């Protein structure tokens with residue numbers, strides 16, 4: 001008999017793969033028998049199916065979400081010395097990509113309810129800290145003289161950023177929008193401007209996805225993709241991921257080794273068929289957490305505005321005594337996470353940028369209170385009740 005006190009993991013990377021074991025092994029066998037390890041039909045089939053899932057014209061498979069972000073930035077023309085806007089409440093890959101594309105990061109604080117970029121603060125930044133370049137119509141950061149060229153809204157925890165006002169500002173200031181959709185496979189946003197629901201990955205000039213194993217769609221290893229409707233951007237990324245080659249050993253530019261493995265693509269294609277069902281389960285589990293937590297005033301639950309459909313990559317609550325709560329859960333074998341404990345502007349890696357405590361107060365406040373509860377498609381009602389019972393204590 002299963003004991004009531006089995007540990008509750010934070011994610012389950014075992015059960016879904018065991019359920020698909022035969023199909024996944026067949027992919028490996030297909031690669032062994034054909035010798036097709038890099039590129040080929042498994043990659044192009046997945047690219048076609050994932051672009052259909054996101055409702056975009058193109059999908060370019062790459063080797064990670066970080067590469068997807070970096071290649072997207074380079075493909076839209078980010079140059080050395082440019083400023084790229086994003087939030088300090090994200091995984092460091094977002095800013096690694098900016099720096100590695102030769103640009104520097106301009107942080108905008110987040111909205112306290114959605115934890116995503118606050119469009120009002122973006123407006124304030126553009127209006128008060130920048131002048132407009134007459135030639136390009138683009139903002140120039142007054143303090144440094146740097147041109148600002150791109151905005152990267154991050155769809156954190158599976159919920160899309162408020163894109164309408166961000167796109168409106170981008171239009172007014174001639175800025176390019178690249179979505180960091182690494183946590184948002186299948187999420188949607190209702191655009192008032194367009195009068196319809198739009199999929200994550202289809203809203204900006206390009207979008208980056210990660211298929212790191214723990215993401216809503218995860219490979220059995222490293223993988224990522226860029227989606228876009230722009231044929232030129234797609235073509236540049238195909239060249240960037242493959243050593244700058246236009247054809248074998250003819251290099252238009254110096255690129256990267258950033259391709260998507262055929263085996264990973266084959267695995268992703270199998271798992272993609274289940275993604276909508278898994279996302280529905282995550283939404284159901286999130287709603288059940290909401291109900292179970294309803295009467296606990298000390299806990300702030302996730303806020304899902306009417307204009308988004310979150311795919312709950314993470315279910316993140318807030319509590320004043322977060323550390324205490326977390327250690328109590330840990331003691332009862334319930335695994336939790338912090339996404340993220342230290343805002344990027346306060347990371348040691350970015351000491352040189354000269355930020356200090358107090359620069360982005362909402363991000364800093366939230367970082368002390370957030371707690372990610374166990375969340376994966378197979379989480380049972382019984383397990384959720386145990387998590388909440390433990391939280392109440």
Ligand SMILES: *Cc1c(COP(=O)(O)O)cnc(C)c1O
Nearest residue numbers: 064065066091093182183210212
């Ligand atoms: C996971 C993640 C990335 C990076 O993806 P990798 O595949 O690990 O390189 C980038 N941004 C966000 C928000 C992520 O969660």
